[in-house]
Ligand SMILES: O=C(O)CCC(=O)C(=O)O
C-alpha cells in the first residue's frame with residue numbers, strides 16, 4: 001500500500017493550549033515527526049486575504065527586471081537572490097531574512113521598489129508572521145509532548161524566520177522538467193505553501209516519494225537537521241525534492257524556515273538508556289556555516305551527525 005503523510009487539522013480549538021484537541025494534536029505531531037519527519041497541517045484559520053494575495057505578490061516580485069532582483073543582498077546559506085542557474089534554469093528564488101520583523105520586509109521592499117510598494121511589504125510581513133505563529137504552536141506542541149515546556153519560551157524567543165519565495169518556470173520546448181536533488185533543510189522547522197501546481201515530494205518512512213497535494217489551507221511542515229539534533233535523533237529528518245511535471249503552468253512556492261540564534265542544548269530528559277546521547281550541544285548559526293563550507297551533494301544530506309554527532 002502506498003505510504004501517506006499524516007494530516008493534522010489545526011482547528012481554532014486545537015490551537016488553544018491545554019484543550020483536549022491541543023493535547024491530541026501534540027501527540028499526533030510527535031508521532032508524525034518521529035516516523036516521517038513531516039506532516040501536512042490543515043490550517044483552517046489561515047486568513048482569506050493572505051490566501052488571495054500571496055501568490056500575486058510572488059508574481060509581482062519575479063516580474064521585476066533581473067538588475068533589480070540582484071540588488072537583494074547575497075549572503076551565506078542561500079539567503080540572497082537565487083538566480084536561475086544553468087543546472088536549474090527554471091528555478092528562481094528570493095529570500096527575506098528575519099521576515100517576521102517589519103523592518104526586514106521594509107528594507108527588502110525598498111531595495112526592490114525604491115519608490116515603494118506598501119502592498120508587497122504588508123503582505124510578505126503578514127504572511128511571515130502568520131506562519132511564524134503556526135511554527136510556534138507546532139514547536140510548543142513538540143516541547144510539551146516531550147514534557148519540556150520549561151525550555152520552550154527561551155527557544156522560541158531566540159528563533160528567527162527566513163521567508164523564501166520560489167518560482168518554477170514552465171519548461172520550454174526542449175527543456176526537461178525540474179527535478180531537484182533530494183535534501184534535508186538545515187532549519188529547525190520548515191513550513192511550505194504553494195499554488196496549485198504540484199511538485200513537492202517528501203520521502204516517507206518506507207522510502208517512498210509522496211507528492212504533496214496542494215490546497216489553499218494545506219501546509220507541509222518538515223523537520224530540519226537542527227530539530228533532529230535537538231531531539232537527540234528521535235525526530236527524523238525529512239528528505240524532499242521538487243519534481244514539477246505539470247509543464248503548462250508556473251509553480252510558486254513559499255517557505256518559512258526557522259533558525260535558532262542561540263545554542264541548542266540537547267535536553268537531558270531526551271537522553272536515557274534507550275536513547276543514549278547522539279549529539280553534542282550546538283550553535284545553529286555555526287551549523288549553517290559548516291553547511292556553507294560543505295561540498296557538493298553531501299550538503300544535501302542530513303549533516304547534523306557529521307557536525308556534532310558523538
Ligand atoms: O519549492 C519548494 O516547495 C521547496 C523548496 C525547498 O525545498 C527549499 O528551498 O529548501
Ligand SMILES: [Fe+2]
Pocket residue numbers: 183184185240
Ligand atoms: Fe528544502
